[in-house]
Amino acid sequence: MPRTPLVVAALGAASILVLAGCAPTNAGDGSAAGDGVTVVASTNVYGQLAETIGGDAVDVVSIIDSPTQDPHSYEPSARDQLTVSRADLVIENGGGYDPFVDALIEATGTTAPILTAVEFSPHWTGGSAHDDSAGDAHDGAADAHDGETDAHGHAHTAGFNEHVWYDLHTIDALAVAIAAELEALRPADAETFQANLAALQEGLGELEAEVSAIADAHGGARIFVTEPIPLWLTDEAGLVDATPAAFSQAVEEGQDVAPATLLEALDLVRGGAVDLMIVNAQTGGAETEAVIAAAEDAGIPVLEFTETIPDGVTYVEWMQDNISALADGLGG
DSSP: OOOOOHHHHHHHHHHHHHHTTOOOOOOSSSOSBTTBEEEEEEEHHHHHHHHHHHGGGEEEEEEEOOTTSOGGGOOOOHHHHHHHHTOSEEEEOOTTSOHHHHHHHHHHTOOSOEEEGGGGSTTOOSOOSOOOSTTOOOOOOOOSOOSOBOTTSOBOOTTOOOOGGGOHHHHHHHHHHHHHHHHHHOGGGHHHHHHHHHHHHHHHHHHHHHHHHHHHHHTTOEEEESSSTTHHHHHHTTOEEOSOHHHHHHHHTTOOOOHHHHHHHHHHHHTTOOSEEEEETTOOOHHHHHHHHHHHHTTOOEEEEOSSOOTTOOHHHHHHHHHHHHHHHTTO
């Protein structure tokens, strides 16, 4: 599905007034803002990765930066457009998760390299919308996000779970690409970037070992997820998603769950057919509240996972907390 420059229409006259005369300022030399490389990320998940790898050599702006913000319903502002216009590097999730970034990219005409996280997934088959080698322009001509647009404005790529920040393998590959882009933009700090990358990869390796331990101890355990956000992680841990597909799909797309589907879900939970429930802490509704209440009544542990990183923690620390909660919920 071709990207539509939604930001231009949404921002309207206010955007034009703010941005009049502001041509893209990113020159690919790390000089867009202050002394550091300016990195703009769609969420603080990717912003934090850039901070971890770049250290003091980067200035990072995450458009979605708080668990209190719902990425599904986010509407970008004129300030966001100005921020993207000044970026030296842009990091997005892709796969239809954050189409507002693509719209901002088109609206600004940025020439900054763009890293799209889903394209680093070993399971991604949607192709590449970008030529993201260092210094190459984003031409905006093609789009791998060819799924249907949901009620939140997500243009989901059909058949692909775009929540790849819960896939440690994808994050590892993306981190390597971030380091490479930062080196191209600021060669003098290449050694620092590589050292920081190595430390991050060591942490990711430790997380993978813990996930493997869960698979060894609890492989085959059945889980219920109100949305498919954690499934890359839980699949790696050997857990079985027992959620009626129509339930999690409707919740993710902001639609009402059909009564028959809700009844199926409630019967599943009340009947003790699942060992653990995971809910999205940043969204909810009557149907999710109903299944949570049923799980609590049945003595089934309920975990809350988020789409963004809580304040004051790193990606590795955040994922460590999630993995520990998963192990504890399954009985250690």
